[in-house]
Amino acid sequence: MSNFPPSLRQIAFFLERLPGIGEKTANRLAFFFLHLPERDLKEFASYVSQLKTKIKLCHICLNVTEKDVCDICSDPKRDKHIITVVEEVLDLISFETGDIYQGVYHVLHGKIDPLNHIAPEDIHIDDLLDRVEKEKKSVREIILATNPDMEGEATAMFIRNKLKELKKNLKLTFSITRLGYGLPIGANLEYADYMTLRKAIENRNKY
Amino acid sequence: MSNFPPSLRQIAFFLERLPGIGEKTANRLAFFFLHLPERDLKEFASYVSQLKTKIKLCHICLNVTEKDVCDICSDPKRDKHIITVVEEVLDLISFETGDIYQGVYHVLHGKIDPLNHIAPEDIHIDDLLDRVEKEKKSVREIILATNPDMEGEATAMFIRNKLKELKKNLKLTFSITRLGYGLPIGANLEYADYMTLRKAIENRNKY
Numbered sequence: 001m002s003n004f005p006p007s008l009r010q011i012a013f014f015l016e017r018l019p020g021i022g023e024k025t026a027n028r029l030a031f032f033f034l035h036l037p038e039r040d041l042k043e044f045a046s047y048v049s050q051l052k053t054k055i056k057l058c059h060i061c062l063n064v065t066e067k068d069v070c071d072i073c074s075d076p077k078r079d080k081h082i083i084t085v086v087e088e089v090l091d092l093i094s095f096e097t098g099d100i101y102q103g104v105y106h107v108l109h110g111k112i113d114p115l116n117h118i119a120p121e122d123i124h125i126d127d128l129l130d131r132v133e134k135e136k137k138s139v140r141e142i143i144l145a146t147n148p149d150m151e152g153e154a155t156a157m158f159i160r161n162k163l164k165e166l167k168k169n170l171k172l173t174f175s176i177t178r179l180g181y182g183l184p185i186g187a188n189l190e191y192a193d194y195m196t197l198r199k200a201i202e203n204r205n206k207y
Numbered sequence: 208m209s210n211f212p213p214s215l216r217q218i219a220f221f222l223e224r225l226p227g228i229g230e231k232t233a234n235r236l237a238f239f240f241l242h243l244p245e246r247d248l249k250e251f252a253s254y255v256s257q258l259k260t261k262i263k264l265c266h267i268c269l270n271v272t273e274k275d276v277c278d279i280c281s282d283p284k285r286d287k288h289i290i291t292v293v294e295e296v297l298d299l300i301s302f303e304t305g306d307i308y309q310g311v312y313h314v315l316h317g318k319i320d321p322l323n324h325i326a327p328e329d330i331h332i333d334d335l336l337d338r339v340e341k342e343k344k345s346v347r348e349i350i351l352a353t354n355p356d357m358e359g360e361a362t363a364m365f366i367r368n369k370l371k372e373l374k375k376n377l378k379l380t381f382s383i384t385r386l387g388y389g390l391p392i393g394a395n396l397e398y399a400d401y402m403t404l405r406k407a408i409e410n411r412n413k414y
Contacts, residue, residue: 005273014251038259044221045256052245
């Protein structure tokens with residue numbers, strides 16, 4: 001990369017910081033920039049430089065938005081009684097790509113991860129509890145949709161306990177659920193790991 | 208992506224146009240931009256928007272540069288008598304990452320590819336011939352380092368014939384060589400394709 005002209009080198013350096021992009025790919029991508037129309041590059045550059053000033057977190061669910069309240073929370077067709085708790089905005093996006101869920105969300109922006117020094121107070125769990133306390137009887141169900149890995153399970157468990165306390169103290173009646181786990185659609189039993197198979201057996205259904 | 212705020216969506220759209228980056232990766236990368244310091248984003252943006260005005264092609268070898276003549280051509284330590292002909296600047300970068308070659312280059316910016324309507328006059332072959340004609344006796348060797356695929360071989364063959372003509376007409380004495388082909392270092396015979404094996408047999412050395 002030392003043979004790149006400075007401006008190309010700087011672009012490659014920046015791209016190399018992105019996740020999953022190594023030096024070779026960064027070089028290749030930086031070069032590809034040269035083949036794009038100048039107008040598109042300038043437009044992209046203006047979006048990048050304004051990104052941080054434009055993007056805020058939704059006051060209600062902490063999704064990213066350019067307004068005070070995100071499109072999902074301000075959509076009158078969404079069911080405000082069901083809140084799905086996800087780790088990251090990208091998890092929310094996964095639910096939203098299919099037309100599979102009509103409720104609203106709460107984004108934690110992280111998961112409890114003691115090995116990386118991320119404690120419960122470092123992610124937005126308190127905001128969730130405040131929200132439930134404020135919305136009170138209007139909340140009917142909270143779906144815990146953290147990832148099915150060690151940190152995700154610990155986070156779900158921690159939130160469940162906090163919510164149960166809140167339910168008891170405020171005499172609320174919402175239910176707490178966790179996403180169903182088992183074999184993914186199209187999976188091959190031969191390649192399934194035993195943790196997934198155990199979940200698939202535990203969660204078996206009458207047929 | 209329709210659930211992204213506009214500025215994030217625009218960034219993801221742009222990234223999706225880059226080679227090897229699909230929708231999911233583009234989304235993930237756009238999100239990662241949010242985690243970077245604003246100063247770095249603005250710096251990156253300024254490099255991107257100025258890229259096309261800053262970058263030019265070296266007058267001698269057509270490498271990318273911000274000056275009139277690139278760092279390699281203006282380096283007094285490089286051997287100007289040997290010219291390696293490559294398809295793309297990234298090929299040149301590959302040679303330059305190791306300290307393996309001390310000569311100079313000529314970048315074709317493409318290869319002859321009739322199926323994609325790229326004729327010899329669409330790439331910088333004439334510039335190479337002009338250069339050799341101008342430098343005359345100072346050229347001692349031209350290494351044809353186009354890729355060992357069908358178009359690369361056709362390009363090498365075309366250039367070889369043109370150079371031979373030039374040699375004859377101008378009574379020049381430079382030699383024309385082609386990169387050596389065979390098994391790559393660390394290769395496994397079991398997985399080698401027969402074309403590579405054929406080259407490895409043809410190019411076998413006394414041992």
